[in-house]
Amino acid sequence: MLGDKLNRNIVPIFIACLFLWVLFIGVGQALAVEGTETLFAGCSGTSVAQLQNSLNLNGYYCGPADGKFGPRTSQAVLALQKENHCTVDGIVGPQTRQALATYQPRKLFAGLSGPDVARLQQTLNERGYDCGTVDGKFGPRTYQAVLAFQRKNGCQADGIVGPEMRKALARYSQSTVPSRGNGDLPTRYVRVLDMKATAYCPCNKCNYPYSGQPSAIGLPLQKGIVAVDPDVIKLGTRIYVEGYGEAIAADTGNAIKGNRIDVCFSTHQEALNWGIRTVKVYILPD
Ligand SMILES: [Zn+2]
Numbered sequence: 433m434l435g436d437k438l439n440r441n442i443v444p445i446f447i448a449c450l451f452l453w454v455l456f457i458g459v460g461q462a463l464a465v466e467g468t469e470t471l472f473a474g475c476s477g478t479s480v481a482q483l484q485n486s487l488n489l490n491g492y493y494c495g496p497a498d499g500k501f502g503p504r505t506s507q508a509v510l511a512l513q514k515e516n517h518c519t520v521d522g523i524v525g526p527q528t529r530q531a532l533a534t535y536q537p538r539k540l541f542a543g544l545s546g547p548d549v550a551r552l553q554q555t556l557n558e559r560g561y562d563c564g565t566v567d568g569k570f571g572p573r574t575y576q577a578v579l580a581f582q583r584k585n586g587c588q589a590d591g592i593v594g595p596e597m598r599k600a601l602a603r604y605s606q607s608t609v610p611s612r613g614n615g616d617l618p619t620r621y622v623r624v625l626d627m628k629a630t631a632y633c634p635c636n637k638c639n640y641p642y643s644g645q646p647s648a649i650g651l652p653l654q655k656g657i658v659a660v661d662p663d664v665i666k667l668g669t670r671i672y673v674e675g676y677g678e679a680i681a682a683d684t685g686n687a688i689k690g691n692r693i694d695v696c697f698s699t700h701q702e703a704l705n706w707g708i709r710t711v712k713v714y715i716l717p718d
Contacts, residue, residue: 488602560655562698631706647683659683659694
């Protein structure tokens with residue numbers, strides 16, 4: 433019968449295909465594990481996340497390791513290539529992988545300067561630890577920002593950026609903190625409140641007569657600190673403020689009663705820019 437003949441032929445072909453398929457998958461996985469895949473803008477997946485994590489750990493900050501090779505990852509790759517004498521094309525091939533594997537970030541401390549300091553300043557600024565202008569010079573403001581980051585993230589507060597702090601910075605990148613608000617609303621929350629939000633900063637004008645003192649629960653005044661009425665939002669609660677981002681209810685104020693909140697910025701100008709807004713405040717789960 434024709435059918436029998438077909439079956440006899442199909443089975444070995446099928447087995448051969450299966451074998452080739454298994455071989456192919458096996459090689460594909462070996463490539464991913466060995467990290468020899470060529471990656472470039474637009475790629476996505478675990479191997480991109482691994483690359484991002486490695487970039488973050490080496491001080492080439494590219495934001496959350498979300499597995500999407502976007503503009504930030506490109507920027508980090510370009511910087512790595514430029515500083516390590518690779519072909520500067522934004523494509524991660526064997527040469528760039530080799531550079532990343534052998535790169536040894538130096539310890540950063542007050543007095544040093546260079547592109548690595550600039551990258552540190554940029555990433556600290558983005559996370560609300562104000563270094564001032566990104567000038568690549570590790571001055572007093574950068575020192576203060578490093579200290580603040582170290583204190584808040586359980587590192588030894590010595591003002592030196594070594595392996596421990598680099599790890600903490602990379603860990604911070606991995607967590608998906610809704611950064612600048614706008615669009616990136618939290619998907620899990622306990623309740624939402626409509627509130628009137630003003631802004632302040634650590635300056636004398638904003639804090640008279642309590643200038644120089646930390647927040648009501650002892651945290652340094654910086655971006656991410658919000659003053660609330662403790663009868664409405666319990667102090668210590670994590671919240672998400674529309675247009676501002678994730679924050680902690682850590683402070684109080686004379687005028688902050690009822691559905692009023694006061695969001696802290698690092699600079700007075702940012703506080704002025706905020707003005708007064710009506711915002712949705714999401715109470716996040718513990
Ligand atoms: Zn101020």
